[in-house]
Amino acid sequence: MEAHGRRLTLQIASIPLIVGWFLIGFSKDYTMLLIGRFVAGLSTGLTAATGQVLVGEITQPHLRGILCSLPFASYSFGILLVYVFGYFLQWRYVAILSAVLPILSLTLFFFLPESPIWLIRQERIEEAKQALTWLRDGDVSTAKKEASQIMERMDADQKKESMNNVWKTLLQPEVLKPFIIMNVFNLLQILSGTYLVVFYAVDILKQIKSLSFDHFLAAVWTAIARFIFTILAIILLGVVGRRSLALSSGIGTSITALFFASFEYLSCQQGEYFAAFSILLYVAINTVGFMILPGVLIGELFPAKIRGFAGGLTFMIFHFAMFVSAKIFPLIKQTIGVYGVFCMFGISSILASIFLYLMLPETKGKSLGDIEDYFQQKNILWVTRKKKDCSES
Template sequence: MDRCGRKLALQIASTPLILGWILIALSTSHSVLLLGRLIAGFSAGLTAAAGQVLIGESSEPHLRGMLSSIPLASYSFGILLVYALGSLLPWRIVAGLSTILPITSMIVFFFLPESPVWLIRHGKLEEAKKAMTWLRGGSKIKAKEETEHLVDRLELEIQTRRKTTLATLLQPEVAKPLIIVNLFNTMQILSGTYLIVFYAVDILKHVQGGNSLDNFLAAVLTACVRFIFSVMASFLLALVGRRMLAMISGLGTAISALFLGAFLHQNCQGLDYIPALFVLIYVAANTLGFMILPGVLISELFPTKIRGLAGGLTFMLFNFTLFGVAKVFPYVKSMIGISGVFWIFGLVSLGASLFLYLSLPETRGRTLSEIEDYFQQEGFLWVGRDKRWEKKVKCGVTKKLAAKS
C-alpha cells in the first residue's frame, strides 16, 4: 500500500478473496477446501491494514473514529450474515454468494479517490487536491487548507528526517504507538474477543450445560448482539472518546467474564439461561470497545511516514498471535474447563483496562499531525503527561514551520 497506493491495494485484495470463495464453493476434497481458505486468507492480510489506513487518512478528525470503526462493524455484520445464511442454505451456496461483495467492492473502488496523504507523498499534488475536494464534499477552501498543511508537514519531515527504514520503528513517535497497539491486540485476543467468534457453538454448548437452547440459534444471537453493539460503538466513539469507551468495554468484559466463570464453576443446575445471558452481556461489552478500538488506533496512532509498514506489521503480529491462541484454546479448555477459560478472559480484560488507562492518549477530535507530535514528546504514560501538551505541541510545530520558512 506504500508503493501502489491504499486504494489499489484494496482492489488487488479482492481478487484472492473471490478466488478463495469459488474454490470453497466448488471444493471436492478437504485439501481444496483448505486451499480456498488459504487463498482467501491472503485477501484478509492485504485488506486489514490498507482499509484502516485509507479511512484514517481520508477522514476529518471529528468523523475519523466513527468511520474507522465501520470495517469492524462490517466484520460483525459479515459474521451475522454467514451464520444466518448457514442456518438456512447449504454451505456451498453460502460460499458462492460470498463472492458478490468483493466483486462489487473491486468495481466501486474505480470511482473512489486515492488517499490524499499518499498522493502528496508521491508528488501527485494536483491529484491530491482533486481527491481532497471530493472527500470534503466539494469545499475547495477546506480542501486547499488541508492539502497545504499536508505539504508543509511533508517538507518539514524531509528536512528533519532521513529516508524511512526499519530503523524508523525505533523512533519514539513510532515505537510508542507500536507498543500500545500491539500489546492491546495481544490482550484483546486473550480476553476472548475472537475466540468467541471461532468457537461460539462449542462454547455455548458447554455454557448451557444441556440442550435447553439451540446452540446454533444462540450463535446467531451472539452475532446479532455483536453487530448491534459494533454500530453503537461507531457513534459512541464520536461522543465519549477512545479512553472512556476502552474503560467501559474492559470493565464490562471483565465483570461479565468473571461472574460467568464463577457461575459455571458452581455448576448450577436448572439455570441454563443465566449463563447464556451473561455470554451475551460479555459479547456486547467486549464488542463495544475491545473489538473496535485496535482498528481505530491503527488508523490514528501511527505517523504518516511509516503508517503503511507499521499497520502491516501490526496486523501480521496480530494474526500470528490469533492463530496460536486459537489453536491452543481447545487444549486449554480441556485442561481448566470452560469456567477457567472465562476467568482468564476476565483477568486479562482487567489487565488490558489498566494498561489502556495508563498509556492510551485521547485522540478524539485530534488531527493525525497532532497525534504524531504528541508521541514525539518525552514519556510514555498518558496519566503522567502534562495535560497542556496540546499547547506545547502547537507551539513546537509553529516554531519548526517558522524556522523552515
C-alpha cells in the same frame, strides 16, 4: 500500499477473496477446501491494515472515530450474515454467496479517490487536491487548506522513507510508542476472547452445562448482539473519548466474564436463561470497545511517514498471535474447561484495562499531526503527559 497506494491494494486484495470463496464452494476434497481457505486468507492480510489506514487518512478529525469503526460494523454484520446463512443453507451455498461482496467492492473502488496523504508523499499534488475536493464535498478552499497542512507536515519530516532506514524510523519515539501500545492492546484483546468467541462460538456454547437449546441458534444470537453493539459503539465514538470507551469495555468484559465463569463453575443447571444472558452481555460489552478500538487506533496513532509499514507490521503480528491462539485454544479449553476459559478472558481484560489507563492517549477530536506531536514528548505514560500541550477531549 506504500508503493502502489491504498486504493489499488484494496482492489488487488478483493481478487484472492473472490477466488478463495469459489474454491471453497466448489471444492471436491479436503485439500481443495484448505487451498481455498488459504487463498481467501491472503485477502484478509492485505485488507486489514490497508482499509484502516485509508479511512484514517481521508477523514476529518471529528468523523475519524465513527468512520474508522464502520469496517467493524461490516465485520460484525458479515459474521451475522454467515451464521444466519449457515443456519438455513448448506455451507457450499454460503461460500458462493460470500463472493458477491468482494466482487462489489472491487468494482466500487474504481469510483473512489486515492488517499490524499499518499498522493502528496508521491509528489502528485494536483491529484491529492482533486481527491480532497471530492472527499470534502466539493469545498475547494477546505481542500486546498488541508493539502497545504499535509505538505507542511511532510516538509518537516523526510519526504521519502526507504526500506534501508524504515527499521531505524520504527525505533523513533513517535513510532515506537504507538507500536508498543497497539501490539500489547492487540495481544490482550485476543486473550480477552474477542475473536476466540467468534471462531468457536458453537463449540463453546455446546460445552456450557446450563444451556440446552439449539447451539447454532445461540451462536446467531451472539452475532446479533455483536452487530447491534458495534452500531452502538459507532455512535458512542462520536461523543465519547477513546479512553473512556476502552476502559468501560475492559472493566465490563472482565466483570461479565468472571461472573459467568463463577456461575459455570458452580454448575447452576437451572439458570439456562441467565447463562445465555451473561454470554450475550459479555459479547456486547467486549464489542463496544475491545473489538473496534484497535482498528480505529491503527488509523490514528502512527505518523504519516511510516503509517503504511507500521500498520501492516502491526496487523501481521496480530494475525500471527490470533493464529497461534486459535490453534491452541481447543487444548486450553479441554484442559481448564469453559469456566477456566472465561476466567482467562476476565483476567486478560483487567490487565488490558490497566495497560490502557496508563498508556493510551485520548485521540478524539485530535488531528493526526496533534497525535504525532504527543508521541514526540518525552513521557511514556499518558498520566505523565504535558497537559497544556495535549489535554483530553
